[in-house]
Amino acid sequence: MTSDAHHQSVPPLDERLYKLDRAFFKQQTGIEDDHELKTHLLSIQAEAFEVSFFFSLRGPFLIQSRKVYSYPCIRYFSWARYGHTIEQCTIVFELTFHIYQACDLASLRLPGLVETWPAARGCDPPGYWLLL
Amino acid sequence: MTYVPHSEFWDLGHKLFRTTPESFPVTFVPGNVFDPEHLSIIPPFTANFPPVTTAPDLSTLVSLNPLRGHVSAIFVSSFFHLFPDDAQLRAARALAGLLSPAPGSMIFGKQIGLPEDCEASSARRRFCHTPQSWSELWDGEVFPKGTVRVLAFITEVPKDEVSKILPEAKSLHLLAWSVTRL
Numbered sequence: 543m544t545s546d547a548h549h550q551s552v553p554p555l556d557e558r559l560y561k562l563d564r565a566f567f568k569q570q571t572g573i574e575d576d577h578e579l580k581t582h583l584l585s586i587q588a589e590a591f592e593v594s595f596f597f598s599l600r601g602p603f604l605i606q607s608r609k610v611y612s613y614p615c616i617r618y619f620s621w622a623r624y625g626h627t628i629e630q631c632t633i634v635f636e637l638t639f640h641i642y643q644a645c646d647l648a649s650l651r652l653p654g655l656v657e658t659w660p661a662a663r664g665c666d667p668p669g670y671w672l673l674l
Numbered sequence: 675m676t677y678v679p680h681s682e683f684w685d686l687g688h689k690l691f692r693t694t695p696e697s698f699p700v701t702f703v704p705g706n707v708f709d710p711e712h713l714s715i716i717p718p719f720t721a722n723f724p725p726v727t728t729a730p731d732l733s734t735l736v737s738l739n740p741l742r743g744h745v746s747a748i749f750v751s752s753f754f755h756l757f758p759d760d761a762q763l764r765a766a767r768a769l770a771g772l773l774s775p776a777p778g779s780m781i782f783g784k785q786i787g788l789p790e791d792c793e794a795s796s797a798r799r800r801f802c803h804t805p806q807s808w809s810e811l812w813d814g815e816v817f818p819k820g821t822v823r824v825l826a827f828i829t830e831v832p833k834d835e836v837s838k839i840l841p842e843a844k845s846l847h848l849l850a851w852s853v854t855r856l
Contacts, residue, residue, distance in 0.1 A: 586686055590683065593683065614839050618839045
């Protein structure tokens with residue numbers, strides 16, 4: 543590993559990287575039309591990329607690298623391609639399954655999961671959850 | 675430097691999913707994890723020294739401090755790699771103070787990491803942990819040794835995807851982990 547993620551600037555946005563968990567976003571946004579959905583996500587992405595650019599102006603990356611650093615995960619559609627919540631909750635499930643054995647979490651599929659969490663349903667995890 | 679709490683990404687989430695604070699009423703408390711006014715560092719609570727406060731009404735929160743000792747699960751994704759190692763330890767200690775002393779309470783997440791036997795620049799080493807160094811940080815530094823169980827594993831991002839994420843990077847690894855109270 544000769545080059546380094548922490549010494550690089552991030553290239554501009556690139557539509558060719560557009561990739562999404564289509565069913566998830568259609569279900570969540572109610573947008574059925576593929577073109578409309580893409581326009582919606584690209585516009586959110588552009589806004590988020592700009593926000594991260596301004597964050598980076600005084601963030602640790604700038605101190606470290608002396609370069610402006612927008613978040614690569616926004617550019618890469620990390621937040622869309624895995625259905626976001628799926629990826630995160632899969633890890634939750636893998637690592638916490640033993641806690642919630644009383645609930646049949648393994649049988650929950652994503653749409654059910656999103657509805658279940660954080661709304662008050664039978665399978666809520668005990669106590670407070672803090673998501674960063 | 676004055677820190678102004680930001681909620682831009684949270685607001686964008688509402689826009690993305692076409693929700694409102696009414697239709698998706700999850701409490702969001704923006705703040706700086708390094709600001710004691712928001713979250714001051716205290717030793718982790720234990721069964722013998724549980725929090726004396728009662729759990730707050732979430733809708734009243736303006737900082738995370740009233741939640742200290744009352745959180746059952748803390749999920750931290752793509753967060754720690756934003757900061758160098760000393761700041762990561764401070765953030766970890768701050769989050770540990772939030773955790774309930776009840777067995778099974780956990781902090782878990784993922785971020786950019788390093789495999790154990792990997793050549794990496796000193797800059798990346800400052801920002802990225804291996805499973806072993808991450809486990810040692812939580813089990814021994816943040817929490818007293820032997821009071822938590824740490825799981826941590828590395829996955830490698832496929833090479834053709836790495837070039838799309840960071841064109842100059844040769845490799846990229848993710849560290850997924852959990853810290854559970856025994």
